[in-house]
Amino acid sequence: MSANRFDTLVLHAGAAPDPTTGARATPIYQTTSFSFRDTDHAASLFNMERSGHVYSRISNPTVAVFEERVAALEGGVGAIGTASGQAALHLAIATLMGAGSHVVASSALYGGSHNLLHYTLRRFGIETTFVPPNDHDAWRAAVRPNTRLLFGETLGNPGLDVLDIESVADIAHANHVPLLVDSTFTTPYLLRPFDHGADFVYHSATKFLGGHGTTIGGVLVDGGTFDFTTTDLFPEFTQPYDGFHGMVFAEESTVAPFLLRARREGLRDFGACLHPQAAWQLLQGIETLPLRMDRHVANTRKVIEFLLAHPAVEGVAYPELESHRDYALAKRLLPRGAGAVFSFDLRGDVAAARRFIEALSLFSHLANVGDARSLVIHPASTTHFRMDAAALAAAGIGPGRIRLSIGLEDPDDLIDDLKRGLKASQKTEGSRP
Amino acid sequence: MMLDVNGTPAYAYTGGNAFDPSRPTAVFIHGAQHDHSVWALQSRYFAHHGLSVLAVDLPGHGRSAGPALRSIGALADWIVALLDAADVREAMLIGHSMGSLIALDTAARFPSRVTKLALLATAFPMTVSDTLLDAARDREADAIEMVNEWSHSSIAAKPSCPSPGFWLHGANQRLMERVAERGEAQLFHTDFSACNAYRDGVERAAALQCPVQVVAGRRDAMTPPRAAHALIGAMKQAGVTVDTIMLDAGHALMSEQPDATLAALFSFATRSA
Numbered sequence: 147m148s149a150n151r152f153d154t155l156v157l158h159a160g161a162a163p164d165p166t167t168g169a170r171a172t173p174i175y176q177t178t179s180f181s182f183r184d185t186d187h188a189a190s191l192f193n194m195e196r197s198g199h200v201y202s203r204i205s206n207p208t209v210a211v212f213e214e215r216v217a218a219l220e221g222g223v224g225a226i227g228t229a230s231g232q233a234a235l236h237l238a239i240a241t242l243m244g245a246g247s248h249v250v251a252s253s254a255l256y257g258g259s260h261n262l263l264h265y266t267l268r269r270f271g272i273e274t275t276f277v278p279p280n281d282h283d284a285w286r287a288a289v290r291p292n293t294r295l296l297f298g299e300t301l302g303n304p305g306l307d308v309l310d311i312e313s314v315a316d317i318a319h320a321n322h323v324p325l326l327v328d329s330t331f332t333t334p335y336l337l338r339p340f341d342h343g344a345d346f347v348y349h350s351a352t353k354f355l356g357g358h359g360t361t362i363g364g365v366l367v368d369g370g371t372f373d374f375t376t377t378d379l380f381p382e383f384t385q386p387y388d389g390f391h392g393m394v395f396a397e398e399s400t401v402a403p404f405l406l407r408a409r410r411e412g413l414r415d416f417g418a419c420l421h422p423q424a425a426w427q428l429l430q431g432i433e434t435l436p437l438r439m440d441r442h443v444a445n446t447r448k449v450i451e452f453l454l455a456h457p458a459v460e461g462v463a464y465p466e467l468e469s470h471r472d473y474a475l476a477k478r479l480l481p482r483g484a485g486a487v488f489s490f491d492l493r494g495d496v497a498a499a500r501r502f503i504e505a506l507s508l509f510s511h512l513a514n515v516g517d518a519r520s521l522v523i524h525p526a527s528t529t530h531f532r533m534d535a536a537a538l539a540a541a542g543i544g545p546g547r548i549r550l551s552i553g554l555e556d557p558d559d560l561i562d563d564l565k566r567g568l569k570a571s572q573k574t575e576g577s578r579p
Numbered sequence: 580m581m582l583d584v585n586g587t588p589a590y591a592y593t594g595g596n597a598f599d600p601s602r603p604t605a606v607f608i609h610g611a612q613h614d615h616s617v618w619a620l621q622s623r624y625f626a627h628h629g630l631s632v633l634a635v636d637l638p639g640h641g642r643s644a645g646p647a648l649r650s651i652g653a654l655a656d657w658i659v660a661l662l663d664a665a666d667v668r669e670a671m672l673i674g675h676s677m678g679s680l681i682a683l684d685t686a687a688r689f690p691s692r693v694t695k696l697a698l699l700a701t702a703f704p705m706t707v708s709d710t711l712l713d714a715a716r717d718r719e720a721d722a723i724e725m726v727n728e729w730s731h732s733s734i735a736a737k738p739s740c741p742s743p744g745f746w747l748h749g750a751n752q753r754l755m756e757r758v759a760e761r762g763e764a765q766l767f768h769t770d771f772s773a774c775n776a777y778r779d780g781v782e783r784a785a786a787l788q789c790p791v792q793v794v795a796g797r798r799d800a801m802t803p804p805r806a807a808h809a810l811i812g813a814m815k816q817a818g819v820t821v822d823t824i825m826l827d828a829g830h831a832l833m834s835e836q837p838d839a840t841l842a843a844l845f846s847f848a849t850r851s852a
Contacts, residue, residue, distance in 0.1 A: 196837065197739060370754075400757055
């Protein structure tokens with residue numbers, strides 16, 4: 147049977163009518179545990195002699211549908227649902243390395259990822275060097291003998307730097323390490339990083355995959371492309387693991403030892419699993435992913451066209467604009483669109499930005515992206531508040547920088563709302579309303 | 580573990596337990612462009628339930644050094660040499676697709692070395708179309724994609740394999756790509772040519788002396804159940820005991836129906852003669 151095309155896979159991959167009840171929609175298996183048929187069945191499940199479910203921290207039938215569906219959409223070999231996108235990032239890193247290891251990461255990252263790498267993991271002996279995402283020489287120069295991973299975002303925060311996945315993957319592979327990509331902003335509908343050489347992909351499924359701002363969740367996908375047996379850098383996969391009966395993961399699975407260890411060790415020990423109800427909610431979102439992403443992108447293009455023509459706007463950073471430094475790369479990697487999150491610079495200072503946000507009524511002021519509703523935030527005072535003025539300037543974040551996540555509303559209503567905000571932003575203190 | 584077979588390194592997965600030649604041994608033989616990992620669950624279960632396991636990587640596949648062998652007969656000779664290298668006097672042979680022909684040929688020509696024979700997704704003749712042979716020779720990526728599509732009967736096989744959360748189409752595609760990367764040029768074409776050129780199936784089936792189990796996938800588009808009729812008929816005519824099991828699966832029996840495949844194989848393996 148054909149593996150089908152994307153718009154079919156979003157509805158069917160990983161899910162068949164329930165064998166017990168015939169339920170057509172994926173049921174929520176709201177259970178912590180699964181009964182064993184007998185003692186041998188129990189032992190063989192524990193020892194990976196059989197596939198099946200034991201305990202919902204390790205796997206769950208509803209979560210498995212979500213995992214298999216995202217893996218199908220990404221073109222991977224399998225996936226693991228996690229409690230959040232941050233949990234997926236942590237699971238990837240903790241599976242690949244331990245204390246004394248090193249990561250080379252793009253400097254254009256989500257603030258939470260930056261925190262994890264720069265502050266928290268350092269406390270556990272894992273260091274990170276940050277490099278400008280499209281400075282290939284910087285990526286190469288940052289690699290050390292103890293480097294175990296290169297990591298970037300498909301569209302980097304906050305300027306939407308487009309990651310040159312193929313080039314960075316080549317650098318990673320020349321150094322015998324994998325490339326991990328955060329694909330949250332693009333989803334597999336807009337970009338499939340495995341097609342360009344990435345080895346692992348993760349999402350904050352909270353965003354566009356779920357798409358409705360209701361559910362926190364993440365997913366880590368294994369492309370099955372990285373061959374751990376060609377290097378001695380990863381004994382975690384090629385040597386017996388005392389924590390699982392001496393299992394050599396690379397012998398158990400030729401293409402997915404990473405995924406096996408991430409589940410058998412990472413979910414087991416760190417426990418940041420995805421709740422089955424959350425998996426079900428995320429599946430509802432995925433079913434309409436192509437429809438929503440097309441609308442997100444179309445609305446974004448209309449809003450950007452409006453902003454570019456407005457005198458209160460100094461500039462818009464969106465890779466589909468010729469003014470963006472990654473315009474050519476975006477044209478190649480993102481033919482369906484460069485997503486629905488972007489930033490623009492308002493003429494004026496921090497106070498102007500505040501007036502703008504407070505005058506909006508349709509746009510919701512909150513710290514999220516990828517909702518069906520349109521969202522707005524002022525990075526300098528929220529997501530990037532830990533950065534001082536110099537660091538903000540170095541990251542290209544001005545005082546009037548506004549980030550929008552464009553939703554599925556009528557674009558003319560969004561534009562009307564923005565008009566109100568922009569008008570308010572340009573009023574001076576004491577002027578009449 | 581690594582073995583020296585005719586002076587060439589050969590890999591066999593032993594199911595997570597140290598290999599013990601004094602125990603009853605089961606040899607698992609993969610199909611074209613595959614390796615030992617297609618048997619991950621079944622072989623691991625066998626190894627933890629009283630049997631010793633050799634899930635081989637055929638020459639030039641996975642971790643076994645090449646060159647790849649070019650005929651089913653040569654591969655059968657290699658299986659016997661592997662048994663010698665592992666100090667195994669006799670074993671049960673379990674083969675999938677191309678591996679089923681290798682197992683059949685071995686069992687017929689070396690009856691004293693084979694106790695039982697399990698043939699999964701077997702066919703005779705195992706004809707490979709010119710279109711697919713040409714693709715395997717000239718456009719391996721296309722051949723892999725075609726075979727991967729034809730190997731699966733579902734996009735929602737449960738509970739998946741080797742664990743929940745695996746996307747079987749993706750995993751099988753990547754495995755065939757990995758075998759291609761590690762192996763010699765046109766390996767897929769070499770394997771398919773060996774299947775296509777094999778002429779001795781019925782003759783070998785009639786010469787069998789051990790019990791046989793045939794496991795077929797009801798929705799197998801590569802080796803449909805009817806394609807095994809000639810072999811089964813020859814075996815029965817020769818007085819061979821044949822146990823036929825039909826599973827609700829495509830060609831990828833071991834991953835689409837891992838438990839049912841295991842149940843069939845293990846009950847056959849442990850059944851008294």
